[in-house]
Amino acid sequence: MSSSMLSNISISISDDESDTGRTKVRGRWRRKKLFYRSNRGFFDRALRLLARWWPLVVLVLAMTLLVYEFSKLGRKRSEAVKVDQPHSGDFHDKKTNLNRLDHTTRVVNGVRAVCLKMLEPEELKKLVFPENVVHSSPVKSVIYRSDSGRYPLEGDTTLRHQNRTLRFNLFSGYQTLEEREESFHVKNNAEVHCGFYSDNGGFRISDEDKRYMQDCKAVVSTCAFGGGDELYQPVGLSESSLSKVCYVAFWDEITRVSQEGDGNKIGNDSMIGKWRVVVVRDLPFSDQRLNGKIPKMLSHRLFPKARFSIWVDSKSQLRRDPLGVLEALLWRTGSVFAISEHGARTNLYDEAKAVVKKHKATPEEVDEQIKQYRYDGIPNDRRYHGKKALAEASIIVREHTLLTNLFMCLWFNEVVRFTSRDQLSFPYVLRRLRIPNMNMFPVCTRKDLVNSMGHKRKVKPLGRSVESVE
Numbered sequence: 442m443s444s445s446m447l448s449n450i451s452i453s454i455s456d457d458e459s460d461t462g463r464t465k466v467r468g469r470w471r472r473k474k475l476f477y478r479s480n481r482g483f484f485d486r487a488l489r490l491l492a493r494w495w496p497l498v499v500l501v502l503a504m505t506l507l508v509y510e511f512s513k514l515g516r517k518r519s520e521a522v523k524v525d526q527p528h529s530g531d532f533h534d535k536k537t538n539l540n541r542l543d544h545t546t547r548v549v550n551g552v553r554a555v556c557l558k559m560l561e562p563e564e565l566k567k568l569v570f571p572e573n574v575v576h577s578s579p580v581k582s583v584i585y586r587s588d589s590g591r592y593p594l595e596g597d598t599t600l601r602h603q604n605r606t607l608r609f610n611l612f613s614g615y616q617t618l619e620e621r622e623e624s625f626h627v628k629n630n631a632e633v634h635c636g637f638y639s640d641n642g643g644f645r646i647s648d649e650d651k652r653y654m655q656d657c658k659a660v661v662s663t664c665a666f667g668g669g670d671e672l673y674q675p676v677g678l679s680e681s682s683l684s685k686v687c688y689v690a691f692w693d694e695i696t697r698v699s700q701e702g703d704g705n706k707i708g709n710d711s712m713i714g715k716w717r718v719v720v721v722r723d724l725p726f727s728d729q730r731l732n733g734k735i736p737k738m739l740s741h742r743l744f745p746k747a748r749f750s751i752w753v754d755s756k757s758q759l760r761r762d763p764l765g766v767l768e769a770l771l772w773r774t775g776s777v778f779a780i781s782e783h784g785a786r787t788n789l790y791d792e793a794k795a796v797v798k799k800h801k802a803t804p805e806e807v808d809e810q811i812k813q814y815r816y817d818g819i820p821n822d823r824r825y826h827g828k829k830a831l832a833e834a835s836i837i838v839r840e841h842t843l844l845t846n847l848f849m850c851l852w853f854n855e856v857v858r859f860t861s862r863d864q865l866s867f868p869y870v871l872r873r874l875r876i877p878n879m880n881m882f883p884v885c886t887r888k889d890l891v892n893s894m895g896h897k898r899k900v901k902p903l904g905r906s907v908e909s910v911e
Contacts, residue, residue: 538892542677542760545889556885559765565679568764570658570748571772576878580843584632585742585850586614588639612642612725613857621858624851625873631843635850636739643725644735646743650711650719657687659749661763664691664736666721667729668699670896673758674714682764683715687744690716691736693724730861737837738853738863741846754835757891766890770838776880778845779838780867781887783831787823789814789868792831802860810859814869825868828881832867836890848876 491498544555560568588611609615614634616624624633637644646654654660661675672690690713692700697707697720707718724732736743740750749767753759770779786792793811797804822830839845848870855866871879 538894539673539758540676540760541892545885547885555889556883557761557769557889559761559769562679565762565765566681568681568768570685573748576777576842576844578842578844579627579629580631580847581629582631583635583843583847583850584630585635586632586638588614588641608726608728608731608857610642610725611639612636612644613854614638616854616858621854624854627847627874631847633847633850634854635742635846636735636853637742643723644732645722646719650717653711653717654687654689654719654744655746657689657744657747659685659763659767660687660689660740660744660747661751661753661759662689662691662736662740662743663716663753663755664733665696665755666691666693666724666732668695669729670755670894671703672700672705672713672716672718672755673892673894674716675759675763677760677762678715679762679764682762686763687747688715688717689744690718692718692720693732694720694722728861731856734853734856734861734863737834738849738856741841741849744841747841749840750837752837753891756896757835757893759890760892761890766838770880770882770886771840774880775878777840777842777878778848778876779880779882781833781836782829782881782883783833783864784884786831788821788830789819789865790821792862792864796860796862796865801862806860807862807865810865813859817869817873819869819872825872826879830868832864832871832881833884833887834863834867836887844874844876848874 544557546553546555548554559565613636616634620634624631636642663672665672675688697718700706705713707713707720711717711719725735726732737752740747740752744750749771751759751763751766770776783792786795790811793807796802797807824830839849851874852863852866852870855870856863859866
């Protein structure tokens with residue numbers, strides 16, 4: 442029975458079931474085919490867009506690569522030369538700079554080095570002034586113009602007509618445009634205006650101070666007129682420098698009274714610390730900045746027997762030994778003049794814009810000066826003999842040669858004729874006179890020479906002046 446039952450059971454496989462099975466397989470295959478077609482359609486659209494917009498894609502890629510390369514270059518430069526900055530910021534931060542002796546350093550090609558390599562202390566003790574060297578120069582003598590009756594005491598009417606803002610007076614003399622142009626043509630015997638034109642021109646110094654100044658062979662000088670900055674004592678000095686170098690600070694009566702109010706009283710020996718304080722009376726200009734250019738630029742006239750001088754602006758504290766500075770910046774390099782490159786700008790035309798923007802001079806004054814310099818053919822170059830074409834004149838180190846003395850006279854005449862912003866006129870005089878043996882050292886070196894303290898108080902203008910040309 443059971444066998445008969447089994448024989449009666451049948452399993453049918455219909456075409457429908459078979460089709461159903463195949464349909465499932467085909468369904469899976471069809472879904473896969475649809476997915477493939479959808480991707481193919483996406484790629485087709487992408488290719489069509491790429492074919493249409495490929496120039497834009499190439500441009501974006503090129504710009505991205507360019508930005509990347511510039512960023513790498515900037516990082517390399519910052520790693521190649523990295524200067525340790527002194528403290529900056531508000532007045533409290535600047536006060537922390539006082540008496541600092543740590544060296545400013547920079548990293549060059551992965552190696553850290555000091556910005557100014559000085560002699561060791563033992564070598565400084567043995568350092569002496571070099572023998573007098575006759576430098577090759579087209580100038581054999583310099584004659585300073587003085588009051589000889591050739592100029593009217595009330596001013597030159599031609600100058601008054603050309604420019605009502607000229608500040609020529611009995612101290613500066615009355616330089617005409619023709620005399621100005623002639624002064625830049627170097628001759629064996631140069632005759633120039635160089636301050637101290639008349640005995641009635643002002644800038645009076647006591648006979649006792651004059652005798653002291655006439656004996657100086659090397660001098661570090663500064664000045665503060667109009668009750669300006671504090672008198673910062675130089676630091677880092679050797680015993681040799683203390684005995685061989687004069688340290689002279691020029692004050693006026695306003696500064697003397699102001700400093701005495703702060704407890705800085707001049708001693709009976711005319712000294713405050715290491716500084717011999719010379720009180721100047723009857724300043725010749727109402728502009729105190731211009732009065733400050735006299736000791737800054739005319740040190741060869743104030744110290745007639747000095748061979749070397751270092752000028753330090755009143756906002757700075759000298760922190761390197763003067764003899765060591767002379768050796769490093771002049772004697773070692775064979776230079777007769779050393780001054781710092783500018784830290785922010787590169788030429789006088791950029792500086793002119795900054796002077797106007799910062800209200801350091803009126804636009805009319807600056808415009809007149811720049812027009813004259815363009816007329817005289819001064820280019821807009823940013824480099825001069827491989828250095829920046831603009832200097833920062835807070836520190837000046839020089840040997841008093843005939844050529845450097847002439848240079849300073851011409852520079853002084855420019856700040857009298859135009860604006861008192863000496864950084865505008867320095868590159869002009871440098872290009873016109875073409876002084877050789879010029880050492881324009883980097884900003885890093887300047888930061889190592891001094892502690893920057895910033896200006897303490899605003900300078901008070903004079904109530905009177907001996908100026909003749911308004």
